[in-house]
């Protein structure tokens with residue numbers, strides 16, 4: 001049986017995420033404890049205690065699907081399937097619709113699951129470079145399934161209103177199936193509201209999640225939205241694997257979404273503070289050449305100066321500054337590093353001081 005290649009980011013994440021003072025390697029907000037979450041969401045302990053540990057409904061609980069539907073324009077709960085992480089949604093979606101005649105287009109570099117699983121399904125890949133601008137035409141022209149990850153991981157790039165016009169134009173012209181991976185939909189730093197791909201016309205699917213944006217990665221709750229007939233097939237596949245999601249996670253996910261308007265301002269302010277700090281110190285990080293300041297999500301992808309290899313730089317940064325970043329090589333892109341903004345403001349600032357001091361010594 002054909003197997004996927006190893007997930008390239010995982011070894012380093014496992015090795016460093018719990019032992020680094022300044023963790024910029026992960027792509028999520030620093031995780032909350034259960035106690036913090038209970039306080040944040042004002043959860044009544046009695047309610048938690050009376051929660052039944054039976055299986056959740058196979059599609060996901062109706063209250064959670066209703067809450068998710070309210071995030072979008074005119075999506076009904078029948079068009080939503082709850083999954084164990086977005087990873088499960090992506091895996092089952094690809095397995096359900098792809099075959100060895102499908103061409104899959106996506107912006108590269110990319111989150112590995114977005115192309116590794118299509119490859120496993122026998123599809124052919126049509127990657128389009130994102131770091132030099134967004135060529136939507138070639139993305140749509142050469143693909144049967146177009147994947148748009150927005151805001152984008154690992155680059156932190158977001159779509160502008162002009163980009164959306166282009167997406168609509170090429171979507172109308174080519175009428176492709178489009179999958180929007182909107183893992184970071186809650187973290188938008190632009191002056192205009194977040195636009196979901198689900199607002200477009202055509203053969204549209206979207207995945208979403210609360211886990212990284214709200215600092216609850218271990219809850220493993222994600223979802224997929226789209227044509228109920230395809231979702232029915234995905235659900236049937238899911239019945240053989242995880243079957244249902246954990247009811248405690250599902251309950252907590254619902255509380256988070258209900259309280260999102262109260263919780264998000266502090267999260268957004270923390271992440272923006274880190275982004276501003278990074279932007280301020282960037283000129284002093286002498287081995288970094290350029291980067292694009294993110295307008296959404298939790299990561300950016302700075303370019304290293306010529307001749308510096310990403311694993312070497314990431315190792316030295318860990319060794320000398322106790323800062324963990326992911327090397328671009330883990331995204332199959334040498335000469336870059338991925339920097340996350342989910343750390344506490346204090347750890348982030350202290351990390352930046354150490355990073356600047358180390359750069360000043362010019363020891364590489």
Ligand SMILES: Cc1ncc(COP(=O)(O)O)c(C=O)c1O
Pocket residue numbers: 027084085086087088111149153181183209211220221222
């Ligand atoms: C763009 C993107 N899609 C999907 C996933 C998978 O998410 P989950 O942890 O919900 O399975 C991630 C996780 O980092 C991601 O960054």
